[in-house]
Amino acid sequence: MSYTMSVDRVIQLSRCDDFPEATIRQMFAAHKATELPLPVLATLEIPLSVKVFLALQDEFFSPEEFRELAVQFAKRAAAHDTAVAGNHFVTSALAAYDQLLTQSRAKAVQGVLAKAAMQVSGYRAAVKAMIQPDANGGVKPALQAVAAYEAVWFAGYETNGIACRNAASCAVAAVPKPQADAELQWVLKEAVDKTLARAA
Structure with missing residues (x-):
């Protein structure tokens, strides 16, 4: 590469x-x-x-680097909304992503990886359900909150590059429009920093 x-x-x-x-x-x-x-x-x-x-x-980026960036973007998006950041399924999904990344880096045995992947899948399903109107008493969350939930959901998408790009887009959509350029700049900086860390 x-x-x-x-x-x-x-x-x-x-x-x-x-x-x-x-x-x-x-x-x-x-x-x-x-x-x-x-x-x-x-x-x-x-x-x-x-x-x-x-x-x-x-x-x-390598697939693992894409996954790491996707999780970073999801955490950033969730942090913009207190309700999203404090949601049990969101925090559990993010923790499951971190655990899967750690185990993948350590080249854990297939059984352990499969269990971690199942956790990710379950929490992602719960996060996706939070965006549905019936999960919130018939009221859909505000668009920025929806973007934050979607960033967390996308971070666990099967294809790493797509997961990363979509999580980044949602992280930008999770902030008010006047802050969008600053968020784009942050995404770019994180991507550059990831490549610099590799070279260090």
């Missing part, structure tokens, strides 16, 4: 009229490179939302 993204891939993923191909190629040319690692890509003059999208692509 190279942990870099090519200029052609950046162009492919960020096609839009306001961010033309020529501009992207000039940025890469300024670095005298056709491929860049995430810490450098994160410094380019690319719109923040596009940069975050690029930063969470498969080129940059």
